[in-house]
Amino acid sequence: MNERRGTTNARLLVAAVLIVAIAAALGAVIFRNSGDEAGSGLSDEFEYDLDELRAVDPALIVYDETSCTAVGLAEPRALAVGPRGRIYVAGDKMVRLFDPDGVRLPGDIALDGAPTSLAVAEDGTIYLAMTDHVEVYGQDGTRRAAWDRVSDETRITSIAVAEEDLFLADYGHREVVRCKRSGEIVGPIGDFVIPSPFFDVAVGADEKLHVTNTGEHRIEIYTFDGNLVSWWGEFSNTTVEGFSGCCNPVNIALLPGGRGYATCEKGLTRIKIYDADGDFVGFVAEPRQFAEHDARKEAPGFNWDLVGLDVAVGGEGRIVVLDRTTAELRIFAPNSKNHSQQGEKQ
């Protein structure tokens, strides 16, 4: 009897040791420090934190968001507002239409290639940049022309249309190319500092070209013949008046009647309003309103060509924004703090 009891005790002991060992092993696997939560252990000196720069006084936000619509494109590239406030979004291999409130309209325009930018003339003609050349589409979505390639290195990031001319922002050559609306190239304009692939051109009510010179943190104004008239803008990460980072603003839109500009920045993702002299007016949207955008750009494998917002001016003073990263069309309307809009209404 004693021998058998001794054997039973030994078995129990072995079983207990095994259970403890298995529990310890499971614990080690489950609660293993994978490093991401514990952090690197580096001191604050090694931290890169922009949170302080993202903070904005709410009193400076002079627009409210009125709608946000998923555009339903994998890689939306460009935005334009056409006649009657209709919104055009180009991306993937199509142009998708939305009404002035951001509601999707039927009748996508299918394209042969992937567009990089677009502009819509007053008569509804659609000019699409296809990386290195322009294609022209009618209001009904039929292709009317495909122009010759500008050059092998050309990379068109923006198109602006005037009464008789078309202007292409060519990131590949860091210059604006003036063309006739028939497709004939007139010649290059300017010599810009564009470190990243965001280069915008717009035609103003003043019949001048307004071009982003992002590496110099300024907007330059040219005659159609290519003469520099004036410029404004400066670098600042710490004051809201300046443009942040290495190269901003990435895109601009001109307010109606030459009243000023809406500007988009990357890095500190934000949209601001400046008057015609380049004086800061307020925010359309501040960095914290782009939390999802900023989170997505931190994801592994993010396509950095989509990081810059595109902007256009819609009807009734609204600002239309294409967030390429989240594939959303966001519309902002002036709020009660927007004195410039109130003045216009009176």
Add this chain to the structure above:
Amino acid sequence: MTEKPNRPINRRALLQTFGRVLVVGGLGLVGARALKLGSGRELVWQLDPHKCVACGNCATYCVREESAVKCVHTFAMCGYCKLCTGYFDPEPLSLETGAENELCPTGAIKRRFVEDPYFEYTIDEALCVGCAKCVKGCRAFGNGSLYLQVRHDRCKNCNQCSIAAACPSNAFSRISADSAYLLKGSEHQG
């Protein structure tokens, strides 16, 4: 069609069988290893810069006192910015090469004037600790031309890389030593 009787297996027979399996298995492993070496497909650790989230773990989790992970720079992607956000602190006092303006805690990035308004930035690997602070700065505003790579002149190629185990984005993998770096801008060059 007579069935074989079930003979009891004694301890010696069991051990002999086990021993044979071990010997054959071991020989197989040695053969496979020899084949792999013979074909020149030795594997090394590397991190995919497109998966890297610049967490800073590379600086502290390497078994080496000075991490084998260093910042590298793809010049073809660089904007040669006057205001490089990988080089300058987010709130620089001025755009000059004073330590008070620099982002890198160890001063491992060198700034050289090329022509107005362009500057070239190079990494002094002896000073770089692989903390990825410049990587974050470059990615926050710029083109992401600064990124991390395991430098194989320093890496001990451990069986289980301790940085890989601590990497929150699973950016580490073993790749062929024949193409031991995952350089940005060369993705489409095979």
